[in-house]
Amino acid sequence: VPRVPAVQVDASSGFGLDHLPLGVFSTPGEPPRVGARIGEQVLDLAPVAAALGLPVAAALALPTLNPFLALGRAHWSATRAWLLDLLAQDAAADLLAPHLRRLDDVRLHLPVQVGDYVDFYASQAHATNVGAIFRPDGQALPAAWKHLPIGYHGRAGTVVVSGTDVVRPRGLRVLAGDLSPTYGPTTRLDLEAELAFVVGTPSALGAPVGVDAFDEHVFGVALLDDWSARDVQSFEYRPLGPFLGKSFATSLAAWVTPLEALAAARTDLPHQLPEPARYLRGNGSGLFGLDLQLEVLVNGTVVSRPPYASTYWSPAQLLAHLSANGASVRTGDLFASGTVSGPDPDQVGSLLELSHGGVRPFTLDDGSTRTFLRDGDTAVVRASAPSTSGGRLSLGEVSGRVRPAR
Amino acid sequence: VPRVPAVQVDASSGFGLDHLPLGVFSTPGEPPRVGARIGEQVLDLAPVAAALGLPVAAALALPTLNPFLALGRAHWSATRAWLLDLLAQDAAADLLAPHLRRLDDVRLHLPVQVGDYVDFYASQAHATNVGAIFRPDGQALPAAWKHLPIGYHGRAGTVVVSGTDVVRPRGLRVLAGDLSPTYGPTTRLDLEAELAFVVGTPSALGAPVGVDAFDEHVFGVALLDDWSARDVQSFEYRPLGPFLGKSFATSLAAWVTPLEALAAARTDLPHQLPEPARYLRGNGSGLFGLDLQLEVLVNGTVVSRPPYASTYWSPAQLLAHLSANGASVRTGDLFASGTVSGPDPDQVGSLLELSHGGVRPFTLDDGSTRTFLRDGDTAVVRASAPSTSGGRLSLGEVSGRVRPAR
Numbered sequence: 001v002p003r004v005p006a007v008q009v010d011a012s013s014g015f016g017l018d019h020l021p022l023g024v025f026s027t028p029g030e031p032p033r034v035g036a037r038i039g040e041q042v043l044d045l046a047p048v049a050a051a052l053g054l055p056v057a058a059a060l061a062l063p064t065l066n067p068f069l070a071l072g073r074a075h076w077s078a079t080r081a082w083l084l085d086l087l088a089q090d091a092a093a094d095l096l097a098p099h100l101r102r103l104d105d106v107r108l109h110l111p112v113q114v115g116d117y118v119d120f121y122a123s124q125a126h127a128t129n130v131g132a133i134f135r136p137d138g139q140a141l142p143a144a145w146k147h148l149p150i151g152y153h154g155r156a157g158t159v160v161v162s163g164t165d166v167v168r169p170r171g172l173r174v175l176a177g178d179l180s181p182t183y184g185p186t187t188r189l190d191l192e193a194e195l196a197f198v199v200g201t202p203s204a205l206g207a208p209v210g211v212d213a214f215d216e217h218v219f220g221v222a223l224l225d226d227w228s229a230r231d232v233q234s235f236e237y238r239p240l241g242p243f244l245g246k247s248f249a250t251s252l253a254a255w256v257t258p259l260e261a262l263a264a265a266r267t268d269l270p271h272q273l274p275e276p277a278r279y280l281r282g283n284g285s286g287l288f289g290l291d292l293q294l295e296v297l298v299n300g301t302v303v304s305r306p307p308y309a310s311t312y313w314s315p316a317q318l319l320a321h322l323s324a325n326g327a328s329v330r331t332g333d334l335f336a337s338g339t340v341s342g343p344d345p346d347q348v349g350s351l352l353e354l355s356h357g358g359v360r361p362f363t364l365d366d367g368s369t370r371t372f373l374r375d376g377d378t379a380v381v382r383a384s385a386p387s388t389s390g391g392r393l394s395l396g397e398v399s400g401r402v403r404p405a406r
Numbered sequence: 407v408p409r410v411p412a413v414q415v416d417a418s419s420g421f422g423l424d425h426l427p428l429g430v431f432s433t434p435g436e437p438p439r440v441g442a443r444i445g446e447q448v449l450d451l452a453p454v455a456a457a458l459g460l461p462v463a464a465a466l467a468l469p470t471l472n473p474f475l476a477l478g479r480a481h482w483s484a485t486r487a488w489l490l491d492l493l494a495q496d497a498a499a500d501l502l503a504p505h506l507r508r509l510d511d512v513r514l515h516l517p518v519q520v521g522d523y524v525d526f527y528a529s530q531a532h533a534t535n536v537g538a539i540f541r542p543d544g545q546a547l548p549a550a551w552k553h554l555p556i557g558y559h560g561r562a563g564t565v566v567v568s569g570t571d572v573v574r575p576r577g578l579r580v581l582a583g584d585l586s587p588t589y590g591p592t593t594r595l596d597l598e599a600e601l602a603f604v605v606g607t608p609s610a611l612g613a614p615v616g617v618d619a620f621d622e623h624v625f626g627v628a629l630l631d632d633w634s635a636r637d638v639q640s641f642e643y644r645p646l647g648p649f650l651g652k653s654f655a656t657s658l659a660a661w662v663t664p665l666e667a668l669a670a671a672r673t674d675l676p677h678q679l680p681e682p683a684r685y686l687r688g689n690g691s692g693l694f695g696l697d698l699q700l701e702v703l704v705n706g707t708v709v710s711r712p713p714y715a716s717t718y719w720s721p722a723q724l725l726a727h728l729s730a731n732g733a734s735v736r737t738g739d740l741f742a743s744g745t746v747s748g749p750d751p752d753q754v755g756s757l758l759e760l761s762h763g764g765v766r767p768f769t770l771d772d773g774s775t776r777t778f779l780r781d782g783d784t785a786v787v788r789a790s791a792p793s794t795s796g797g798r799l800s801l802g803e804v805s806g807r808v809r810p811a812r
Contacts, residue, residue, distance in 0.1 A: 152646040157522045158611060158734060170732070172550075239556075243557055243559070247728075248732045325638065327563070
């Protein structure tokens, strides 16, 4: 007799039983707590775990994923296992029903309390495109780029949840026709389509996380938009890197997809030449790509389709590199891929690239044109990937609307 | 009748009643909590506040300064006022005596839970010296340097308390005679003598902190050593700035000196030309320097005496700049000056500068020479400043010993 699932969900929703991303939600009058997304519903996990007598219930009742993430891989897997088992049983429907909320009825919160936020530059096409725009007289790809994943620390305190409006930042920039900088609203507000990795299990100071230990430390992934003020960035970034051009806001998707749900999305990396140092190779198990298909939308128009599989450095290489000097990682740390751009012009993950440095406008479905974002525009990044059931899952989208400068 | 103080302290100790820095300490079998340093003793503040019936007692019983810092300027000042009043009364000696610990008998902890850590580059001599060493064929001072305080985000999770050993980090660097990079222990381990500012009162996302609001948001200062692996840094830093060359460890002094104690140390800034943008000037009240005299010691030899007063950008300009794009600050955020170097050769705050890029060794008191730090070396940064009583106060030192690479 085939089992009847306890919760009906359209397999084509991208949020079926093969996915089960985690996030933090609240309902009016009740505090934020951990939920799992199932189709267009959210399952309130703590009371279900409590009803089953599971000790993990306490961690699931809290307003960030951090306490749950700190429990480690064995607990993440066990929690996913009992949840999947429960959802497959028709008999569990009565237990679950009181704890299901319609997505439309809940508020979503930043899923993790972010420790450190590191942003990489792992896409070869992106680094080459940006290098050619920012440094037209120099070598497009930085000299060290194929030796190590170049990255920098971003501002953890301004990571906001998807759906948060983004106020157009002010900064010092040199306007066209001016010789010296003035302080005012950015004229080149950009998005960057990225994938972020969420650290669960911490590491000790002085002990690098090996490239083969990715699955032990990383819980899952979420889409990220690294909003950028290109005029501010280009004026300030030498020699210490991007600062105010990036630090005003970074948007993170509300739903974190567990690594288990992406098992079928692992794919080969692009060929790496020169061969990276041993600490970036390990036994080879960390050298995988991810076959995620991203889409960038401005006001509903798909303007680009960046293929994550084209990313040069593997997620495990990013983690191994950021800790190769002994730097520790903490529960809630984020590290992100950097802008995902494929080799084709319609595969770039930023408007800087799409508009060729602001000189070639692109057209939206309503006939209007853009180089960078206007006040009132909404930028969305979404993605899908092959799922373990043979279909496709949808990552939680990351979106934000641009509000005028104050 | 002159009052007899409740606690006897040598005025020349630098930790007299005109200072009263705060930190976090513990004693065997008791949890970390907030203390004030008085000479060579630590006053356990929470039980004293509790005995007086003060609500602040709860915040002072916790293992970081953050809950106390979050209370804001009015509470910081009130706490300092009752403490000063109490210490001035002979009659309070019996109340205080049970709560005084000898400094030698306590363990000191990282005083704040660090939110974001920003490091600036505010010393003109340092930026010029380093520019000439790292970019010998280019302009030493970056083009934007006099328009804005250049800065970057460091790694908050690897800020450690003074006294913590620092393991020599590994990283990719190009050894002399090699053409390509190899992964191994840094051969150019450096210190950087800096002053860090500790944020107490947070700000809202989207609302810049004005240059005149420094005293409202900043609780105090502490010395900081931004350890640097120069070979790793020089290989990796283009175009996103320092990353693994810095992120392995940053040491913070255990004692945070309240701004009030530095009232007599405020001094004029160097002349700023071109005139900075209005958001960096305000009504002028934020345009002050600090007359702190730093000393850098290697294995007990004073190798340099950097004058903080030579720093180009004011502390208030650093805070105004880092939030000028609307970035919020949080309780526990640190922002640091960057290496403090004066114009003279014996006033530089890093060994990179002292050794002219590693080519001119300097000599220690034991006759040995250094360019960069060897395993087993101890680096110390200490500082003094004019105090409100007409004498001088000593900032808590920041120190660390170098352990061999693992």
